[in-house]
Amino acid sequence: MAFEFITQALRQQQTQSLLRTRAVSNEAINFSANDYLGLSKHPDVIAAWQRGASEHGVGSGGSALVTGYTPAHAALEEKLADITGYESSLLFNSGYSANQALIKALLNKNDLLIQDKLNHASLIEAGVYSPATMKRFKHNDSGHLAQILTHYRPKHANSLVVTEGVFSMDGDMSDLRAISQQCKAHDSWLLVDDAHGFGVLPQGQNSLKQHGLLASDVDLYMATFGKAVGVSGAFVAASKDVIEYLVNFSKPYIYSTAMPAAMALCIDKALTIMLTETWRVVHLNQLICYFKQQCFLRNITLMPSDSAIQPLIIGDASKAIKISQYLASKGLLVKAIRPPTVPQGTSRLRITLSANHSIEDIDLLLTRLQEALNINNGGAS
Numbered sequence: 400m401a402f403e404f405i406t407q408a409l410r411q412q413q414t415q416s417l418l419r420t421r422a423v424s425n426e427a428i429n430f431s432a433n434d435y436l437g438l439s440k441h442p443d444v445i446a447a448w449q450r451g452a453s454e455h456g457v458g459s460g461g462s463a464l465v466t467g468y469t470p471a472h473a474a475l476e477e478k479l480a481d482i483t484g485y486e487s488s489l490l491f492n493s494g495y496s497a498n499q500a501l502i503k504a505l506l507n508k509n510d511l512l513i514q515d516k517l518n519h520a521s522l523i524e525a526g527v528y529s530p531a532t533m534k535r536f537k538h539n540d541s542g543h544l545a546q547i548l549t550h551y552r553p554k555h556a557n558s559l560v561v562t563e564g565v566f567s568m569d570g571d572m573s574d575l576r577a578i579s580q581q582c583k584a585h586d587s588w589l590l591v592d593d594a595h596g597f598g599v600l601p602q603g604q605n606s607l608k609q610h611g612l613l614a615s616d617v618d619l620y621m622a623t624f625g626k627a628v629g630v631s632g633a634f635v636a637a638s639k640d641v642i643e644y645l646v647n648f649s650k651p652y653i654y655s656t657a658m659p660a661a662m663a664l665c666i667d668k669a670l671t672i673m674l675t676e677t678w679r680v681v682h683l684n685q686l687i688c689y690f691k692q693q694c695f696l697r698n699i700t701l702m703p704s705d706s707a708i709q710p711l712i713i714g715d716a717s718k719a720i721k722i723s724q725y726l727a728s729k730g731l732l733v734k735a736i737r738p739p740t741v742p743q744g745t746s747r748l749r750i751t752l753s754a755n756h757s758i759e760d761i762d763l764l765l766t767r768l769q770e771a772l773n774i775n776n777g778g779a780s
């Protein structure tokens with residue numbers, strides 16, 4: 400029988416507690432979304448989308464090089480370049496495609512690609528399919544990165560180091576200063592995927608400013624609109640030449656229908672709110688401090704993270720699912736993250752906080768979390 404592996408693979412996922420199902424989101428208090436600033440439901444953001452749709456329709460009608468590039472797209476790109484301090488920027492429909500586009504367009508057979516071990520699947524996968532030599536350095540270890548650069552850089556034409564600003568599953572920040580220094584010392588370019596830093600970090604709302612870096616310290620910057628911006632899509636910021644090169648040679652860019660103008664207007668509005676309603680990022684960071692402190696007082700050991708991503712390692716996949724289900728029964732959405740998204744034996748609750756949460760929401764989470772842990776530890780700890 401053809402394609403027998405399909406049923407087999409699903410059965411195996413089930414027995415290992417690794418089967419993925421898509422729960423239809425309900426009205427639970429959401430501690431799993433990446434909508435860190437609560438902008439996805441902001442009335443002005445919604446109104447911008449609605450007005451945009453009335454005025455420009457709901458589809459862009461083609462790729463950016465044909466009909467899909469409007470004044471709304473151009474203005475958004477300019478705004479993003481301004482916010483990040485780069486010469487130019489380019490819109491993509493998703494972060495996944497932006498990452499694939501960059502690695503595909505920039506690296507050839509004689510080139511070197513060096514990635515943090517914990518980089519997002521979209522980056523690692525692009526590297527696996529790239530003709531360039533890919534090496535991975537130990538998570539956030541600039542010393543190990545230096546060793547790899549020293550050994551491999553001289554044998555390759557171009558070199559690109561890739562890291563995340565804030566790591567998506569651990570919530571820790573990359574050591575960008577040291578990594579940027581290593582890149583400069585070894586004539587390598589640096590790409591930072593700031594999907595979870597953009598809009599969220601207390602210092603300047605991105606990973607460059609958080610570390611006191613300039614655009615000249617990081618050659619390529621990428622972030623998404625599906626996280627703190629609350630919408631969907633992504634952008635790359637870089638020099639004029641890099642952006643022009645992508646427009647000319649990047650297939651994921653050239654052969655994909657552009658985002659609707661209404662969406663570009665909606666993202667533009669969300670960015671304005673992100674930068675003007677600064678109480679959101681302040682409140683979010685207060686909630687982060689409060690949650691961490693309360694967990695400490697209750698002997699709930701979180702991973703070391705100062706970001707909106709606060710993972711609680713459970714270890715066993717089935718136990719992580721049980722705790723998640725218990726919380727769901729109490730009206731709290733806290734999804735379990737299991738391998739292969741995270742390494743074996745590190746299944747976790749990936750708790751994310753948002754500016755839309757209140758202190759009361761956090762207190763409720765703490766109470767229920769403690770109950771869930773007590774039940775599932777069976778008095779063993």
Ligand SMILES: *Cc1c(COP(=O)(O)O)cnc(C)c1O
Binds near residue numbers: 493494624
């Ligand atoms: C979410 C995410 C992406 C993918 O972005 P999408 O717009 O959801 O496709 C890429 N990199 C990181 C680090 C992410 O967290």
